[in-house]
Amino acid sequence: MKNKLLGLAACLLALVLAVAAPLALPEHRTKPRVHQHRGALPEAPCTNPEDGGLCTYLPIVEIDTGGVTIPGRPIHSEEGTTSYVLAEDGQTTIAAQMKVIGTDTGEYHHANGTPDVESSVRIRVRGNSSRSFDKPSYAIRLVDAEGGNAPQSLMGMDAHHGWVLYGPWLDKTAVRNYLFYNLAGELMDYAPNVRYCEVIVDGEYQGLYLLAETITAGKNGARLPLEVSARGRTYSGYLLRLDHNLPETRSLRSFTEYTYIQDEALSLQLEFPGEKNRSEELEQQIRQDFSDFEKALYSYDYDREKYGYASRIDVDSFVDYFILNELAGNVDAGNFSTYLYKGTDGLFRMCVWDFNNACDNYFEAELGHEGFFMPWRLWYWMMMKDEDFTSRIITRYRQLRRGLLSEAALDQYIEETEAFLAPALARNDARWGDVALQASALLQPAGRNLTSRGAAEGQLKGYLHNRGAWMDDNIETLRQYSAPSHVKKFNEVND
Numbered sequence: 001m002k003n004k005l006l007g008l009a010a011c012l013l014a015l016v017l018a019v020a021a022p023l024a025l026p027e028h029r030t031k032p033r034v035h036q037h038r039g040a041l042p043e044a045p046c047t048n049p050e051d052g053g054l055c056t057y058l059p060i061v062e063i064d065t066g067g068v069t070i071p072g073r074p075i076h077s078e079e080g081t082t083s084y085v086l087a088e089d090g091q092t093t094i095a096a097q098m099k100v101i102g103t104d105t106g107e108y109h110h111a112n113g114t115p116d117v118e119s120s121v122r123i124r125v126r127g128n129s130s131r132s133f134d135k136p137s138y139a140i141r142l143v144d145a146e147g148g149n150a151p152q153s154l155m156g157m158d159a160h161h162g163w164v165l166y167g168p169w170l171d172k173t174a175v176r177n178y179l180f181y182n183l184a185g186e187l188m189d190y191a192p193n194v195r196y197c198e199v200i201v202d203g204e205y206q207g208l209y210l211l212a213e214t215i216t217a218g219k220n221g222a223r224l225p226l227e228v229s230a231r232g233r234t235y236s237g238y239l240l241r242l243d244h245n246l247p248e249t250r251s252l253r254s255f256t257e258y259t260y261i262q263d264e265a266l267s268l269q270l271e272f273p274g275e276k277n278r279s280e281e282l283e284q285q286i287r288q289d290f291s292d293f294e295k296a297l298y299s300y301d302y303d304r305e306k307y308g309y310a311s312r313i314d315v316d317s318f319v320d321y322f323i324l325n326e327l328a329g330n331v332d333a334g335n336f337s338t339y340l341y342k343g344t345d346g347l348f349r350m351c352v353w354d355f356n357n358a359c360d361n362y363f364e365a366e367l368g369h370e371g372f373f374m375p376w377r378l379w380y381w382m383m384m385k386d387e388d389f390t391s392r393i394i395t396r397y398r399q400l401r402r403g404l405l406s407e408a409a410l411d412q413y414i415e416e417t418e419a420f421l422a423p424a425l426a427r428n429d430a431r432w433g434d435v436a437l438q439a440s441a442l443l444q445p446a447g448r449n450l451t452s453r454g455a456a457e458g459q460l461k462g463y464l465h466n467r468g469a470w471m472d473d474n475i476e477t478l479r480q481y482s483a484p485s486h487v488k489k490f491n492e493v494n495d
């Protein structure tokens with residue numbers, strides 16, 4: 001009898017596990033997030049005499065353009081417009097060869113070492129204001145002999161064709177993007193993978209860079225679960241980006257744009273499928289699909305389970321995006337560089353990008369550590385009117401502040417990363433000069449321009465201490481946005 005009961009219990013347990021176990025998790029959710037700075041480091045100093053001018057436990061990226069200037073630097077006209085330097089043949093990118101030497105931080109790598117990866121690439125300078133920095137960032141596409149995408153795994157990250165070599169300049173800690181992409185990678189279904197490396201262009205050492213994968217669809221379950229049929233006729237999933245509305249911008253013109261709910265300075269663009277892989281008809285379908293979502297959100301039924309927004313989004317993704325960007329004081333979030341995708345499961349999710357100016361690192365003025373901004377962002381403005389949504393933000397915030405986002409955890413993460421980067425930053429500063437002179441007058445007022453790596457680390461930790469303490473004291477005030485008196489006019493139909 002006892003055995004029978006045990007057997008029955010085992011069967012029940014198996015059944016419960018089978019039901020509870022995630023059946024088809026995308027690959028990127030089953031892989032633990034890699035935090036490069038926590039990898040093993042070499043135990044002894046390097047004894048290799050053949051250093052080739054560079055000896056580092058970070059991977060090395062060598063780019064060979066054959067001496068051609070990499071295009072993409074800004075040209076500012078007298079009329080105040082900005083254009084970008086083109087290649088000699090009129091294209092925005094040039095062809096180059098790229099080698100990546102080393103993956104593992106447990107050993108030393110040398111500029112003359114055997115490459116782990118070699119590829120032809122197309123390369124250009126990327127960014128907005130950062131295009132004019134002495135140390136530029138680059139956009140790189142791995143290509144085959146015909147110029148088509150040729151994805152490869154770099155530094156242990158999933159194979160991909162599109163990468164950004166981000167050269168920290170304004171962020172004198174060099175950790176902002178690494179820190180917040182990796183925190184997002186622990187919390188959210190997807191966040192761009194990142195690895196630090198050191199870069200050599202045409203034989204000349206260029207210092208510390210962060211290699212990040214661009215946000216787009218991926219093969220074999222990597223990256224975003226998005227697909228488009230070969231002829232661009234049908235899709236399951238797409239990627240959108242909200243950003244500056246520039247003259248050359250091709251807007252999707254969804255519901256919130258043609259109803260003027262969206263700020264005119266913003267433009268929502270279709271990122272995936274790209275222009276070459278979509279028909280006019282497909283673009284129209286996607287515009288309709290996203291407009292349906294926005295209409296549901298901005299309708300009086302927005303908080304009804306069956307018709308409302310909550311059945312169309314992964315609420316956790318929107319909650320975590322809110323919390324990470326608020327904690328970082330990343331006030332561009334929800335306006336610029338704002339990525340949102342619809343996965344093959346039919347749900348919308350947010351994706352983090354660009355924390356370069358976060359934690360009080362904007363040019364114009366000191367922002368301070370008080371106040372919320374996400375409640376005024378396009379889609380959030382309506383979601384915040386739903387009590388369930390504000391409650392979930394508050395509950396999740398409190399939970400994360402006891403763990404991953406606690407003051408102690410953030411301090412430790414920053415300190416460990418700075419220690420990990422110290423030798424590379426010393427080489428970087430030998431290349432670019434005294435830290436006090438790098439990005440020396442970009443922040444206003446002038447006193448905000450820090451003069452040492454240590455001072456920059458102190459500013460970052462200090463900001464997060466103050467910001468976190470302020471949010472701990474004020475997170476409950478988010479309830480005012482969903483208070484019955486505040487949202488009455490939106491709920492009249494339901495009452």
Ligand SMILES: [Zn+2]
Pocket residue numbers: 046047048051054055056108109110
């Ligand atoms: Zn060495």
